[in-house]
Amino acid sequence: MTLFDGTTDHFDHVSQYKQKMITVTTIGHVKEACMCKGFGSTLSGPALRWLGSLLNRSISTFDDLVNAFTQQFASSRKPQKHAGDLYRIVQGANETIGEFNTRFNNEKVAVRECDVSTAVEAFRRGLHNDSDLYKLLTMHPCHSFEADQEKATSAIRLEEDMLARACIPSTLGISSTSAIEKSGRK
Template sequence: MAAPDSYADSPFTDAIDTVALPKGFSVPEMTLFEVTTDLCDHVSQYKQKMMVTIATGVSKEACMCKGFGSTLSGAALQWFVSLPNKSISPFVDLVNAFNQQFASSRRILKQPSDLHRIVQEIGESIKDYVTIFNRKKVAIRGCDTSTAINAFRQGLDKDSDLYKKLTMHPCERFEEVQQRATAALRLEEDIFCPEKER
């Protein structure tokens, strides 16, 4: 294990450690990871920011590895500096070690079946329902079209015209559901928010 006061020690193998970073390279600003932060969000955000920062021809692996520590704070930073000397080579090893250490900080992933819990509340507009449904659907990995369509329809107010149309004329693609919802939303806005006469 690396001694915290040893400047010569590095958690990275020589293949990473000996690569010089480009002059002027800096890690993009982002919220520092603390134990209470969702680790998957942190890693995803880091990857996205670095993807647009690292120039062509530069060792992406070295930049990804060497920059990661500067996005950590508190106990997470202490964990990073205490990684065993020369123990990390590709970035994926660093992410795996990070995930293992801070597994309790991982947000529980939603399942496609969770979409069936989203229902249009009494008095809730189609716009609000669609916004909430879409936000939650995007957060679910691997959600199949059939499940999304059925959950959307079943969550609607059973007396609404949109529910009736989706039941009588089922859609095969979720994009079709969104198109019908957009049409219903326009109608709803025309009825409840008519333009003022000029």
């Protein structure tokens, strides 16, 4: 578990700690004490100094500790992303569909609650208006984000193939005798 130093999201840290402690077998009446005593081993730097500065017997329960911890490190909490934030993600001028898809999905997983129609519509609206994928998703809307991603994966494959083929010199339009003649001149 990564040590908390006060610079990352305190809410995530408490959640990770609770998940780790669930796996530890303890007898019911000592569980609370173990949760409180073990918490300090997950802190470093300013967070550990803060814990050491608490007055003796000022914390009775793990909930008390979490409340005090939350008050102290409230400013380190990452702003919560909302489903509407997905509409601000747009494909850059020179960004491939694959790059946009990756960036969109990284942002989407940070949204705690997002209905399917919002994710599907935000993804479509974020694409370039002249892209074939935008046109396809507009003409044939998907009813699930998974279906949206299947169409995006197909478009990404096509885009990657076209880019790879653009790097291969074309011999179209050159007859085999012309190619032989040119190779003989070298």
